[in-house]
Amino acid sequence: MTESDFDAEAYAREMARLVHLPIDAAHLPGVVQNLRLAARMAATIEGMAIPREREAAPVFIAGRRA
Structure with a gap:
């Protein structure tokens, strides 16, 4: 995977959703x-x-x- 293939914002939002972790918009x-x-x-x-x-x-x- 190249850096351009990685959508960090989408990843952050999806992982937060999956683990029920709210991310404040100011912190995103x-x-x-x-x-x-x-x-x-x-x-x-x-x-x-x-x-x-x-x-x-x-x-x-x-x-x-040891």
């Missing part, structure tokens, strides 16, 4: 701005080539010693 521009920023950050990560030989990070399990 900030929500949309943050969703667009998050989408750009996600695209940056998704665009990175990670070599297969890279080891995955360890999994944290509370109470377990």
